[in-house]
Amino acid sequence: xxxxxxxxxxxxxxxxxxxxxxxxxxxxxxxxxxxxxxxxxxxxxxxxxxxxxxxxxxxxxxxxxxxxxxxxxxxxxxxxxxxxxxxxxxxxxxxxxxxxxxxxxxxxxxxxxxxxxxxxxxxxxxxxxxxxxxxxxxxxxxxxxxxxxxxxxxxxxxxxxxxxxxxxxxxxxxxxxxxxxxxxxxxxxxxxxxxxxxxxxxxxxxxxxxxxxxxxxxxxxxxxxxxxxxxxxxxxxxxxxxxxxxxxxxxxxxxxxxxxxxxxxxxxxxxxxxxxxxxxxxxxxxxxxxxxxxxxxxxxxxxxxxxxxxxxxxxxxxxxxxxxxxxxxxxxxxxxxxxxxxxxxxxxxxxxxxxxxx
Numbered sequence: 421x422x423x424x425x426x427x428x429x430x431x432x433x434x435x436x437x438x439x440x441x442x443x444x445x446x447x448x449x450x451x452x453x454x455x456x457x458x459x460x461x462x463x464x465x466x467x468x469x470x471x472x473x474x475x476x477x478x479x480x481x482x483x484x485x486x487x488x489x490x491x492x493x494x495x496x497x498x499x500x501x502x503x504x505x506x507x508x509x510x511x512x513x514x515x516x517x518x519x520x521x522x523x524x525x526x527x528x529x530x531x532x533x534x535x536x537x538x539x540x541x542x543x544x545x546x547x548x549x550x551x552x553x554x555x556x557x558x559x560x561x562x563x564x565x566x567x568x569x570x571x572x573x574x575x576x577x578x579x580x581x582x583x584x585x586x587x588x589x590x591x592x593x594x595x596x597x598x599x600x601x602x603x604x605x606x607x608x609x610x611x612x613x614x615x616x617x618x619x620x621x622x623x624x625x626x627x628x629x630x631x632x633x634x635x636x637x638x639x640x641x642x643x644x645x646x647x648x649x650x651x652x653x654x655x656x657x658x659x660x661x662x663x664x665x666x667x668x669x670x671x672x673x674x675x676x677x678x679x680x681x682x683x684x685x686x687x688x689x690x691x692x693x694x695x696x697x698x699x700x701x702x703x704x705x706x707x708x709x710x711x712x713x714x715x716x717x718x719x720x721x722x723x724x725x726x727x728x729x730x731x732x733x734x735x736x737x738x739x740x741x742x743x744x745x746x747x748x749x750x751x752x753x754x755x756x757x758x759x760x761x762x763x764x765x766x767x768x769x770x771x772x773x774x775x776x777x778x
Contacts, residue, residue, distance in 0.1 A: 557710050
C-alpha cells in the first residue's frame with residue numbers, strides 16, 4: 421500500500437476548499453484537494469432543483485474570479501456548481517475527485533489521511549467539508565411514521581414530482597423549509613411546521629436590495645465577527661437556530677395556501693405526525709427541513725468541543741478548519757465569504773512551512 425506525501429491536504433472541494441487552494445497556490449505551497457464527489461460542484465448539484473442563492477452574483481465570487489452572471493441576479497445551484505468546476509480549471513487546482521476520506525490521524529509529527537486503500541501523509545490538513553455538516557438531522561420519532569407516508573430529508577428532496585398524492589407536512593420553518601413549502605403548495609395541501617424564525621424586512625430581489633446588500637455585506641464581514649461582542653454573542657444563535665425567511669415571506673406562504681403551524685412537531689400517534697397543539701395531521705408526505713449535524717467522528721484527534729463543533733483553537737498544530745458556519749464571521753458560511761477565511765488559513769500554513777524549513 422503506497423503512501424503519497426504532500427505538504428498540505430485539503431479535504432473538501434467546495435468553495436472553502438477551492439479558495440484555500442487558490443491562496444496556497446499564490447504562495448507557491450504544494451497541496452492536494454480531495455473530494456468525495458465524482459465532479460467538482462456535485463455537492464451543489466445535489467440540492468433541490470429550484471434552489472437559488474440568497475445573495476446576488478456580485479457577492480458570490482471566489483478570490484481571483486468574479487461570478488460570471490449579472491451583478492444583481494441570483495445564481496441557481498447548477499450555476500454555482502458550474503462556476504466551482506470552472507474555477508478549479510481556471511487556476512489548475514489539483515483536485516482529486518471520488519476520494520472519500522475515512523480517517524484522519526496523527527502520524528508522528530505529521531498527519532495520515534486514509535481514504536479506502538489510499539494513504540496521504542501531510543504536514544498540514546485543512547478540513548473544508550461543509551458549512552453546517554452533511555449528516556441529515558431527523559428526530560428519532562420519525563421512524564414511527566406509517567410506512568405509507570413518504571419521508572424525504574431536504575438533502576433528498578429535488579422537486580414535487582417525488583411526492584405521493586395527498587397533503588404534505590414540511591417540518592422546519594426557516595428559509596429552506598419555507599421555500600420547499602411554497603413550491604409544493606402549488607399541487608398539494610401543505611402544512612409548514614416549526615417556530616417562526618422571523619423574516620428580513622425587504623425583498624431580496626427588489627430595487628431596495630441594491631442599496632441594502634452593500635451595507636449588509638459590511639455588517640456580515642466587519643461587525644458580525646469574533647472580534648466584536650455582538651458577533652461572539654450571535655455565533656451560537658446562528659449555529660443552533662434556523663435563519664429568517666429570505667426570499668419567500670409569510671405573505672407569500674399565505675397566498676400560496678400554506679397552513680402555518682408555529683408549534684413544533686412533537687411526536688407520532690397511530691403512525692401520523694403530531695404537532696405541539698396536540699393536533700394529528702393526516703398527511704401523505706413529510707419533508708424534513710431540519711438541517712444537518714456535524715460529524716467529525718472520522719477525525720481521531722481531540723478537536724471537537726462539547727457542542728459538536730470544532731474548537732477555535734484545536735491545539736493540534738497544522739490542522740485547520742474553514743468554511744464552517746460563523747467560523748470567523750457571519751460571512752464565513754456564504755459563498756462569497758469563503759475566500760477571506762481561506763486566505764487566513766493559507767497565510768498560517770505558509771508561515772508554518774517557512775518556520776519548518778529554518
